[in-house]
Amino acid sequence: MKYQNNLTFAKQQDSEDSLSYLRNRFHIPRDKNGEEWLYFTGNSLGLQPKATKNYINQELEDWANLGVEGHFEAKNPWLHYHEYLTDKMAKIVGAKPQEVVMMNSLTVNLHLLMVSFYRPTTSKYKIVIESDAFPSDRYAVQSQLEFHGFSKEDVIEWKPRKGEELLQIEDLEEIVSKQGDEIALLLIGGVNYYTGQFLDLKRIAEIGHSKNCVVGIDLAHGAGNIQPNLHESGVDFAAWCSYKYLNAGPGSLSGIFVHEKHARNKDLPRFAGWWNHNKETRFNMRQPFDVMEGAEGWQLSNPPILSMAAILASLDLFEEVGMEKLRQKSEKLTGYFEFLVKEIDSEDIKIITPKNPKERGCQLSIQVKNADKSLHQKLMEQHVITDWREPDVIRCAPVPFYNSFEDVFIFTEILKEIL
Structure with a gap:
């Protein structure tokens, strides 16, 4: 106009x-x-x-009046509280509900996802990030490399061309074409925190998969801002925070996406806790571990309800509009x-x-x-x-x-x- x-x-x-x-x-x-x-x-x-105060006050009142029975008798029973967020969050990031769950904080989730999706070998172990990645992402991948016995120097940087600020997808294509046999993982910020550039996630996934590299996306600056269409993009996993464009409050929970092609694979290695154990037998206590299908299979602990109440207040606004x-x-x-x-x-x-x-x-x-x-x-x-x-x-x-x-x-x- x-x-x-x-x-x-x-x-x-x-x-x-x-x-x-x-x-x-x-x-x-x-x-x-x-x-x-x-x-x-x-x-x-x-x-x-x-509306956030009312959402949180509802849970405070139920806690005051019901104590532990709030897990089952609260207006929004706490046992299932994370499920109230799933459909709404899935719409925002363009995913199927089974591919999404809210849990933990962003960098914690990136590490948990790399437990499953960064599986280096002696010949295929390097990680690609953008050169001006958010520092926490850089620290995370460097520490993963060192944890597996490699060097933080094994990070490959996707850089803007000389004299430019923005990334060119052709340069990533060249990196993967030449070094793809050594690259195990691409972990890319979907929207760059510094320049605000929104990258072509589908193209990034195609480039990475052409050399059998896993593709993960940090959507901290994307969720609630752009429409990433995660399922259609074909990326393997993604994670994001909820305190920026999702308006869920300082330090609030993160979300994760695991593409359905992986989400039903119970054989993927992962850390375990009682909240990614089968819901039907979770409280039997003495059952052998039985991981759930879907993104819920990456949860570890029961969720913080007061934080989730703030998330729900915001997600209901997204749902309205x-x-x-x-x-x-x-x-x-x-x-x-x-x-x-x-x-x-x-x-x-x-x-x-x-x-x-x-x-x-x-x-x-x-x-x-x-x-x-x-x-x-x-x-x-x-x-x-x-x-x-x-x-x-x-x-x-x-x-x-x-x-x-x-x-x-x-x-x-x-x-x-x-x-």
């Missing part, structure tokens, strides 16, 4: 936005005078849905944001996120030449919350649930004034 650089246009877009009512479903941070801040860090911590409508608004809102940033008359500013809306989520990474963290501080002084990443990038994510066209217009006016 044809955008206009004025507040009247921004307000008009908000008035025509069928999802604008959702902003009132969230708590927006305010200053001491009660004025709303401009919040652009849903890519780091999503805002709290107003649907990822397709959220994604449509996201592309339009981020498109307007991009237009406004490009209108700023400065040679020092550059958007390093892909221009193609299909190759990015709602995050724009704005590179400011010769800037330092004082830029971030000046924005904070103007009641704008963004995310600073060294050496010179501010990451800004106008989230379709709670950000408005007026938000992005006011933000760019403030940024222009600071620059």
